[in-house]
């Protein structure tokens with residue numbers, strides 16, 4: 001039987017998060033709950049469960065570049081979606097991201113009032129997907145009044161080098177690196193993401209990694225005949241606003257409010 005993480009982050013894990021910018025949390029949910037998330041995301045991709053207000057993007061490998069734009073529209077019944085955002089609207093994903101462990105770790109790192117910048121499905125369809133280059137989440141492009149700190153990334157399938165597992169550079173989160181945007185330039189990459197510092201995070205289905213948002217990460221395409229699905233949640237202080245629009249974000253702790261508006 002899989003041993004699940006306790007519903008609280010230990011002092012040693014908190015210390016590792018601050019020192020190294022990542023913590024492997026192991027399994028946090030029973031296998032049946034992860035299987036239910038997998039079934040649900042497949043239903044959403046296939047249009048069997050529909051939400052009208054979810055940002056959706058087909059993988060370019062689906063062969064329709066027009067539909068590979070990120071817009072709030074269903075793009076047709078296909079398992080070749082690359083990203084689906086706003087998943088807090090779905091009760092299964094909302095229940096998962098509100099787990100007591102996530103409440104505890106966000107309280108320890110952020111505070112009691114927590115929103116999400118995004119609750120997002122990242123998919124690398126079988127024998128496909130795209131390469132995501134080295135970047136820090138939110139370093140440049142997100143325009144948030146309070147820098148985001150926490151991403152919780154859950155493997156919905158076993159991940160390995162061949163199917164495009166996450167790659168990270170431990171200890172890279174202490175400062176904002178890219179001169180422009182979130183992505184590293186070639187020179188920044190040579191300096192901050194040399195191959196010898198790279199850690200391949202091969203994970204079992206259901207395993208979770210807690211990442212500091214500025215931990216450098218990337219992933220390759222999927223060369224296997226099975227999908228590599230993942231669910232990534234970026235938790236932020238509920239007082240965070242988008243600087244360009246003043247927009248607030250859905251609050252998830254202590255209780256769910258679709259838009260925090262406080």
Ligand SMILES: O=C(O)CCC(=O)C(=O)O
Nearest residue numbers: 122132137166219230232
């Ligand atoms: O899931 C992946 O492969 C990459 C995820 C990622 O780049 C992100 O969460 O910003």
